[in-house]
Amino acid sequence: MGKKSLISITDFTKDEILRIMEIAAEFERDLAGGGVASRGLLQGRVISTLFFEPSTRTRLSFESAINRLGARVIGFSDVANTSVSKGETLHDTISVISNYCDMIVMRHTLEGAARYASEVARVPVVNAGDGANQHPSQTLLDLYSIKKTQGRLDGLKVMMVGDLKYGRTVHSLLEALSHFDTEFVFVSPSELRMPVEYRTLLDKKGLKYSELTELDGHLDDIDILYMTRIQKERFNDPMEYERVKNTYVLHAAMLSGSRETMKILHPLPRVGEIAADVDDSPHAYYFSQVENGVYARMAIICYLLDVKK
Amino acid sequence: MAAQEKIMEVQMIENGTVIDHIPPAALFKIITIMGLDRDTEHRMTIGTNLESKRLGTKAIIKINDRYPSPHEIDRIALFAPDARVNTIRDFAVVEKRRVEVPARIEGFVRCANPMCVTNHQPIETAFEVVSGASGEIALRCRYCEKLTSQKRMELKK
Ligand SMILES: [Zn+2]
Numbered sequence: 303m304g305k306k307s308l309i310s311i312t313d314f315t316k317d318e319i320l321r322i323m324e325i326a327a328e329f330e331r332d333l334a335g336g337g338v339a340s341r342g343l344l345q346g347r348v349i350s351t352l353f354f355e356p357s358t359r360t361r362l363s364f365e366s367a368i369n370r371l372g373a374r375v376i377g378f379s380d381v382a383n384t385s386v387s388k389g390e391t392l393h394d395t396i397s398v399i400s401n402y403c404d405m406i407v408m409r410h411t412l413e414g415a416a417r418y419a420s421e422v423a424r425v426p427v428v429n430a431g432d433g434a435n436q437h438p439s440q441t442l443l444d445l446y447s448i449k450k451t452q453g454r455l456d457g458l459k460v461m462m463v464g465d466l467k468y469g470r471t472v473h474s475l476l477e478a479l480s481h482f483d484t485e486f487v488f489v490s491p492s493e494l495r496m497p498v499e500y501r502t503l504l505d506k507k508g509l510k511y512s513e514l515t516e517l518d519g520h521l522d523d524i525d526i527l528y529m530t531r532i533q534k535e536r537f538n539d540p541m542e543y544e545r546v547k548n549t550y551v552l553h554a555a556m557l558s559g560s561r562e563t564m565k566i567l568h569p570l571p572r573v574g575e576i577a578a579d580v581d582d583s584p585h586a587y588y589f590s591q592v593e594n595g596v597y598a599r600m601a602i603i604c605y606l607l608d609v610k611k
Numbered sequence: 612m613a614a615q616e617k618i619m620e621v622q623m624i625e626n627g628t629v630i631d632h633i634p635p636a637a638l639f640k641i642i643t644i645m646g647l648d649r650d651t652e653h654r655m656t657i658g659t660n661l662e663s664k665r666l667g668t669k670a671i672i673k674i675n676d677r678y679p680s681p682h683e684i685d686r687i688a689l690f691a692p693d694a695r696v697n698t699i700r701d702f703a704v705v706e707k708r709r710v711e712v713p714a715r716i717e718g719f720v721r722c723a724n725p726m727c728v729t730n731h732q733p734i735e736t737a738f739e740v741v742s743g744a745s746g747e748i749a750l751r752c753r754y755c756e757k758l759t760s761q762k763r764m765e766l767k768k
């Protein structure tokens with residue numbers, strides 16, 4: 303395998319996605335037993351985490367994955383005191399740092415920065431978020447969470463709720479799930495509905511979807527409820543935001559008729575779209591989802607470096 | 612009338628090119644693409660807001676002893692997909708050619724996404740040409756993956 307990067311979820315085929323799921327499950331089993339097999343896998347390797355835009359949560363998840371694989375981490379968690387703040391081009395920063403390491407994990411405010419870095423770098427690049435564009439490791443951990451809780455990826459009914467127009471996590475998850483026999487239900491204010499290009503993709507693949515403007519009363523036959531934030535800034539009319547915001551808040555009482563196996567996912571942080579009384583429900587999975595991020599990221603790193611257990 | 616117009620179009624060109632059926636809104640972009648604004652050598656006539664059966668109004672460029680390269684024609688096609696490029700020799704049209712929109716475009720067009728890395732770093736833009744809304748073309752940026760619609764296409768400074 304030549305140098306392979308992960309910039310967008312569409313860089314991976316269905317087989318590659320399934321392979322990541324398998325490797326992640328192996329790591330989860332190994333870590334449950336103490337992580338002995340994982341620990342030596344990347345001994346002697348160096349991985350850079352370059353966070354041009356700070357994101358403590360994502361960085362720690364990657365660094366935890368790297369450490370559990372036995373590799374060393376170098377990098378920065380923000381650009382203050384680096385040559386970037388002195389005006390160095392992205393080209394030069396990436397060229398220099400790719401001499402120091404075996405892989406680059408990067409997050410950047412500018413969209414397309416990771417794709418560009420992957421063209422410049424001599425080592426694989428993992429995109430840990432480029433502005434509002436892509437965040438493929440989030441998608442793979444979402445998918446892993448779905449597979450783990452449902453036991454399969456085919457034949458599921460997935461409801462996506464919130465800002466479906468600008469939400470990059472729902473777009474990438476839709477693209478990944480479109481490899482499988484998935485039925486979608488989109489719940490959003492009409493101003494923030496799923497863009498036409500994604501609906502066209504589902505039409506082309508012959509996958510069923512429906513669109514709703516309210517959440518309550520539609521949860522009984524859902525397998526996965528994927529909640530996202532609705533941001534006030536996304537509305538042209540602030541009055542409209544005030545009018546609709548409570549329509550997309552999930553309360554425990556709304557879950558009474560749900561399937562026993564139904565799980566609620568959220569990319570976090572939440573800002574009120576899931577009421578606190580949902581946290582104790584057996585359907586709440588958003589905190590366990592975070593743990594899956596480490597397994598998914600260990601799998602991504604080993605797959606791209608072509609390291610096998 | 613049609614015949615007379617035809618004569619008007621070509622009468623002043625002995626050898627050269629007539630680019631016809633340009634949407635008036637695209638004229639100045641094509642002038643920039645071909646560098647006609649800095650051309651002090653070739654005799655040329657540029658007309659705009661002329662009557663056109665197909666477009667309503669159109670612009671036309673007639674230029675002596677100048678033949679656009681395939682590269683220039685690719686770029687013209689992006690802004691004027693219905694343009695005709697006619698080659699003139701000895702006052703006669705010897706070749707009438709439709710332009711063809713290329714599958715890929717590198718450089719010269721700006722990505723319309725203000726947060727795109729190509730608008731902040733010294734990076735050459737690259738796009739895949741895809742079909743956009745209502746039969747128009749659109750450009751998908753290789754980097755930020757966003758679409759730039761035909762209406763929002765601007766030349767890179
Ligand atoms: Zn772009």
